[in-house]
Amino acid sequence: MTDTAMPVVFIVDDDLGVRQMIARMVRSVQLTPRTFDSVHEFLDQFDPAQPGCLVLDVRMPGESGLELQERLARMGVRIPIVFITGHGDIPMSVRAMKAGAVDFIEKPFHDQVLLDAIHTALARDREQRKAESARADARARLATLTPREREVLSGVVAGLANKQIAAKLGTTEQTIKLHRGRVMNKMRADSVAELVILAQRAGVMDAQEHAPWSHPGHEPSPESRA
């Protein structure tokens, strides 16, 4: 799995001196740098499966750092970005931070500031990848359910009692109980709370509004985590 691969600090800066200096700084804390002198070169070689973070100069000839940030977002690539700039202005940094940048650092910078930002970025990447992997896991478990079991799961997630679910599905409470046991088993959930979280990760909640028993306002917050 990609989780276990060594992270790489991608450095994109058109200035050779700055590029080499940051790479050296990164190596001094036992991390692996890879340098690129333009956005174009970076996009040519970038592999989204590779864990890591991006240290990006804002202003460069050709495509700028901000443009790369927008392009990656459109591609669905969520690699954390640390911006560095020679002459940052406030609107530019606001724009970068709003678009999800980890930090916006002005040159010349203190090494610790940049290294901290890089560590933060790598940690965020790790978390994102872990969450993504958990989502993939939950989706895989969900895929093992039969259509009837999915209907039962939806009812459980919506907070309905077995009796209510049975009535809605036109069957007995006993049958629902059986289905529910199999759902818990297949989703490898120890509790209803865990089942709800798994269902949520797997994206069951997204389809919830289409269900006949939808209870608006009762949905768990998307931020909640396992």
Next chain:
Amino acid sequence: MHKPGIDDTHEERRLLTSIIAHIPSGVFWKGRDFRYRGCNQAFARSAGVDRPEDIVGKTDYELAWEKEQADYFRACDRLVMEENRALLNIEEVERQADGRQAILLTSKVPLRDDEGRVCGVLGIDTDISHLKQVENELRQIRAELESRVQQRTAELSAANEQLRREIRDRERAEEALRASEERYRLVSELTSDYAYSFSVEPGGRCRAEWLTDAFSRISGHPPSAIENGDWGRITHPDDLPIVERRIRCLLAGQSVVNEFRIIARDGHIRWLRDHARPIWSESERRVIRILGAAQDITDRKQAEEEARRHQAALAQVARLTTLGELAAQLAHELNQPLCTMVGNAQTAQRLLAAPAPDMAELRDALNDIVTFGKQAATVIKQLREFLRQQQPRPIILNVQRTIEEIAGLLEADARQHAARVRFDIADDLPAIRGDPIQLQQVLLNLVRNGLEAMSLPQETPRELIVNASRHAPEGVILRVSDNGVGIDPATAERLFEPFFTTKPAGLGLGLAICRSIIEAHGGRMWAEPRPDRGTTFCAVLPALGEETSS
């Protein structure tokens, strides 16, 4: 007394016979039977008989004549005798006994007996061949004469016709000339050109031969102003060398095209484009005439000047903008190596803190510090050179106009910063000596400075005041006031120190440059806090004549 008698008759007869014998005509007589009764010697000869007596008894058919001729003679004789009348002056061509074709003039009369009856015919013929020949020759001569007269007449009328044609041609030519002159006059009136011809004396002196009217129309001067080739009299003093070189080239046999200024009679400057050609005399081995034309190109020159001013203004704006951009560019140029140096130095420290420092990495880091330190020094050196290039090029200038020239630029700048600029320029400012572009740079810098001082959100509307007024005794004082954050009086003097800055992206050179420019103009510069809010930057510039004393 003479008494007629036989002797008289005899004498008379002898005389008659003699006459007949000797007259130069042929005389003959015939009887009614057409036979000859006698003839004289001349006739006998033509008839081909030796003696007159030999003819007696013969008819024409027995003589030398051809038959047709004899027939004709017989017919004539018959006519004379039968009709009893004379045939006079019959011209006939008759073949003579000697074979000669003779032209004879013959007359025949009837011979009558005593009773008056016709008994024969008497003929007399005269050879008029010679006469005829003369007559012929005469006729020929006359014909020739006539033909000659005719020929001469034809020649004369041809000459006449030629003359008439020439007269017609000449009239036409004169008409064409008049039209051409009229056309020329119109062209000369309508165009801004004039043409001239100067004769050149052996000593090089010139004298106008002709000069078209446009000269006076353009210059206002009478033709006499340059009739001696003395162009210098009306040439702009600055262009005298051009005019002098022009005449030298022309006298050396070289065609020239020159543009120079003349001073018109009304004092205005007119630009001329003069194209002149020398005429070389092979026999005299020198230039004997100068032909030329000149055109009034004042309008074109003014347009060119306008365009040049416009271009200079653009270049000036570019330079002014450059000053602002220069600071940003410099900040970037210095920041990159600085960032690299700091980062490498910190990395080196970090590497050294490790139990077993990576010496290769450490060496690379230190090498980069040296490399980029040198690069930063180069940037600084380039900056110094740039500033040195900004040597003032002073002219006598009008402060009001100098400010007005960049008012638009300042207003545009202010709009970008959500501020407005108010201009308060006195109209009694003395002239000063200075480099307008540098003074505009100072003004632009002060305005940008003021705008930046007002960049933070503030309650009072952002307003800059650009004020210029008379400042006794020195000259002109420029003031740029903002209502921004203001300055700490303690640091007011430090503002002008190089590399002192309160702005995050500033280089701290703007005000230092401003002050050095003002001081190079013999003036001084300072900043003072405004009583309520903001700062005023002041620059005093000495008036003309005061600059050396300050």
